[in-house]
Amino acid sequence: MNIQDFIENFAAQFDDTDEALFTAETEFKSLDEWSSLTALSIIAMVDDEYDVIIKGSDILNSNTIQDLFEIVEKQQH
Amino acid sequence: MRIAGMSACVPKTVEDNLTLAIYKDQNEAQKVITSTGIERHHKVEAGTTASDLTVKAVEDLLQNLGWEPQDVDCFAYVCTSRDYIAPQTACVLQDRLKLRSDCCVFDLPFGCSGWVYGMSIVGSLMSHGTLKRGILVAAETNTQNRNPRDTTVRPLFGDAATATALEYNENDSHPMNFMFGVDGSGFDAVWAPYGGMRNPVTPESLVEKEVSPGVFRRGVDMVVNGMDVFGFAIKQPPRSIKELISTFNIDVETVDLLLLHQANKFIDEKIRKSIKMPPEKTPYCLEEYGNVTSASIPLTMVSRCREQLSEDDKHCIACGFGVGLAWASMEFYAGRINIGNVIEY
Numbered sequence: 001m002n003i004q005d006f007i008e009n010f011a012a013q014f015d016d017t018d019e020a021l022f023t024a025e026t027e028f029k030s031l032d033e034w035s036s037l038t039a040l041s042i043i044a045m046v047d048d049e050y051d052v053i054i055k056g057s058d059i060l061n062s063n064t065i066q067d068l069f070e071i072v073e074k075q076q077h
Numbered sequence: 078m079r080i081a082g083m084s085a086c087v088p089k090t091v092e093d094n095l096t097l098a099i100y101k102d103q104n105e106a107q108k109v110i111t112s113t114g115i116e117r118h119h120k121v122e123a124g125t126t127a128s129d130l131t132v133k134a135v136e137d138l139l140q141n142l143g144w145e146p147q148d149v150d151c152f153a154y155v156c157t158s159r160d161y162i163a164p165q166t167a168c169v170l171q172d173r174l175k176l177r178s179d180c181c182v183f184d185l186p187f188g189c190s191g192w193v194y195g196m197s198i199v200g201s202l203m204s205h206g207t208l209k210r211g212i213l214v215a216a217e218t219n220t221q222n223r224n225p226r227d228t229t230v231r232p233l234f235g236d237a238a239t240a241t242a243l244e245y246n247e248n249d250s251h252p253m254n255f256m257f258g259v260d261g262s263g264f265d266a267v268w269a270p271y272g273g274m275r276n277p278v279t280p281e282s283l284v285e286k287e288v289s290p291g292v293f294r295r296g297v298d299m300v301v302n303g304m305d306v307f308g309f310a311i312k313q314p315p316r317s318i319k320e321l322i323s324t325f326n327i328d329v330e331t332v333d334l335l336l337l338h339q340a341n342k343f344i345d346e347k348i349r350k351s352i353k354m355p356p357e358k359t360p361y362c363l364e365e366y367g368n369v370t371s372a373s374i375p376l377t378m379v380s381r382c383r384e385q386l387s388e389d390d391k392h393c394i395a396c397g398f399g400v401g402l403a404w405a406s407m408e409f410y411a412g413r414i415n416i417g418n419v420i421e422y
Contacts, residue, residue, distance in 0.1 A: 035108075037108065040304065
């Protein structure tokens with residue numbers, strides 16, 4: 001899996017946030033649009049795209065998109 | 078074993094998610110409605126119990142079937158909102174419903190998987206042939222054990238009681254097939270931390286606290302850890318149904334109804350699509366009643382499938398999943414069921 005695709009898939013779960021704001025270093029929980037519902041969309045996206053089920057704690061323990069990417073990558077192997 | 082009749086009772090009071098005061102505006106409320114599919118739910122007034130709704134549902138069921146209370150040989154009560162810590166609520170209900178003193182009655186404290194587990198347990202008991210008529214209740218007052226200021230649960234859960242009448246028939250050729258599952262490591266994904274023997278009620282556990290911005294709870298209130306439940310719900314139920322299909326060689330094309338626990342639309346649609354079941358075979362009632370835990374599947378059958386299930390046998394798959402974490406899937410045939418209207422109390 002590659003980080004660029006992951007960022008694009010991640011950004012696709014948001015409706016109102018400018019796509020340019022999403023980079024590997026984005027602290028996603030500080031985004032205005034972030035909510036518990038977005039978290040569920042992210043869990044569903046990771047399941048659909050990467051066949052990995054992440055936990056609530058994986059999201060809580062990640063600050064940046066890169067952090068979450070690494071968690072998903074580790075679980076894929 | 079066949080399902081002879083079904084009934085359901087919900088409280089009169091309706092709470093509309095769009096106008097709930099817990100949201101900053103209707104936009105926020107609409108977002109929740111869109112993602113969960115839940116528009117409203119029914120809510121008991123304080124003092125009304127799941128067993129009160131049950132009495133109405135069972136009386137309606139008996140009347141529609143022309144059964145007398147003394148005809149009932151077995152009575153199972155699936156519920157976690159019990160009347161008292163002791164005794165079992167089924168004992169109290171034996172007297173209220175005027176069931177026989179040699180009726181086999183018991184509680185089954187299951188949550189969302191409860192109707193499927195209950196069908197298996199009551200079905201097995203009755204298959205011995207000495208108990209000819211049974212009633213399986215699935216009831217819950219979810220609004221009473223959750224904090225009204227907990228925005229993560231208030232819009233999702235509702236109250237209801239359902240009753241399913243089962244009849245032993247030695248010539249019945251259709252088996253009921255089951256697949257069970259449990260993951261106790263997720264016990265705290267949906268739980269009430271205080272009020273049991275592990276963490277008894279203390280003055281501190283009755284104090285309401287803001288556990289995250291805008292979310293208020295007491296130690297005795299039910300906690301639903303949405304992210305973990307969601308991760309579980311999109312993984313285990315599809316696996317369980319697929320196992321059921323392969324173990325019992327089910328031809329999915331012949332299935333008429335997929336009856337899912339009404340968790341939320343997003344989860345249920347993922348499950349439906351994972352086994353390629355068309356939308357017209359997957360009824361929903363969550364928009365009107367919310368998540369009513371163990372009562373979800375029978376309430377869907379009563380409120381959405383009344384006509385279909387009054388005709389010849391339909392080939393059904395049901396799947397319940399949630400608190401435990403526990404889940405169960407079943408294959409069964411149901412038809413010519415005497416189903417009443419949803420009554421309000």
